[in-house]
Amino acid sequence: MxxxxxxxxxxxxxxxxxxxxxxxxxxxxxxxxxxxxxxxxxxxxxxxxxxxxxxxxxxxxxxxxxxxxxxxxxxxxxxxxxxxxxxxxxxxxxxxxxxxPNWDTMLHTLNGFLCAAIGFALVDLLNESDRFSFKLSPAYLALAAFCFSMTVGVLWEFFEYTGDRVMGWDMQKDTVVNSIYTVELDETRSNKVVAVKDIADVIIVHSDGSQEALGLGGYLDIGLIDTMKDLMVNFLGAVVFSIIGYFYVKEKGKGDFAAQFIPKVKREKKDEA
Structure with missing residues (x-):
């Protein structure tokens, strides 16, 4: 047996x-x-x-x-x-x-780079697939990667804003500035910009009349500058990778540096009959 x-x-x-x-x-x-x-x-x-x-x-x-x-x-x-x-x-x-210092800036720059890499890979995978008939040029691939990265960056800022307004978080970090430019202080209501310079501190007046000086050394900007800086460095990271990806596709995958960041379709071995 x-x-x-x-x-x-x-x-x-x-x-x-x-x-x-x-x-x-x-x-x-x-x-x-x-x-x-x-x-x-x-x-x-x-x-x-x-x-x-x-x-x-x-x-x-x-x-x-x-x-x-x-x-x-x-x-x-x-x-x-x-x-x-x-x-x-x-x-x-x-x-x-x-x-x-600049920890958030560093991560947002890297995020722009990585999201561009992911967006580039997604479109490139479709480009190489036999199931789809369209073929994008290297320039359009780079543009798609850039747009994908910036879209992710904007959506993330939406999330931060929602968290701050609804949940009371402080994801959009504050910045101390010494001057502001606003039409809100224009008494004539004629849309003229009023410049307020040399701001040394912020004094909070509470509802009971009591006052509290914050000792910040300037005016507290609640998130606008942080948001714009995040989007700018995201833009920078996206541009850098889009340029790398453009030359990678143009040279038909010969770039060793770009290949370290771009996913590829796994090639399955066919079973022998």
Whole structure:
């Protein structure tokens, strides 16, 4: 009697196939888990939620890679993981947005670059697919990537504004300025701009008549300058990648630098008959 061959159990594949990406993922996951446990012991449930959200976000690149059957370059995967950690754990929970100068600016610049890469990849994948008849030129691909990145940037600012107005957050950070230009102070109501310069402080007059000087050294701009700066650096990041992507497609994928950021369709091996 021949022994029945038992089917071999398939080994469970790791979330990330590349060793470098997997190492970075495991290290960051361990750090996030540590922060989560510490927050839970302190009964800081807002931080617990943020850590849980971060853990979910960190597996999304791998999830979409498998679902869309695309191969993410190692460099792109690592940058996305570090970006998520820097934005949520360092930026939000450890107050790097306040403690580290230009932390928010750096992340928004990187966000513009990454979103342009993602937008470029999505359109390029459609461009290379046999299921679609349209073929975009390198210039239109670069333009589509740029527009995708800027759209994501604008939608994010909508989210920040909604959070500030509805939830009472302070996502659109304030800026202290020493001069303002407004038509609201024009007593003639003729749409003339009134300049208020050399502002040294802001004094709050409460409903009971009491006054409080904030000692800011200027006027408190509530979010406008921060929003415009975020969009400008997002624009810069999007332009940089769009130029890189343009030459990548024009040279038919020969650029080594751009290839580190652009996902490619996985080539499945055909089964032998």
């Amino acid at each position: 021949k022994k029945k061959e038992t089917p071999e159990k398939k080994k469970k594949e790791p979330i990330y196939q590349n060793k470098t990406t997997l190492t970075v993922y495991l290290v960051l996951r361990a750090l996030v888990t540590f922060v989560l446990v510490r927050a839970a012991l302190r009964r800081d449930f807002e931080s617990v939620f943020m850590c849980g959200l971060t853990l979910v976000l960190m597996i999304l690149p791998s999830f979409f890679s498998h679902k869309l059957n695309v191969e993410l370059p190692t460099t792109l995967e690592v940058i996305i993981l570090l970006f998520i950690f820097a934005a949520e754990i360092l930026g939000e929970l450890n107050s790097f947005y306040v403690r580290v």
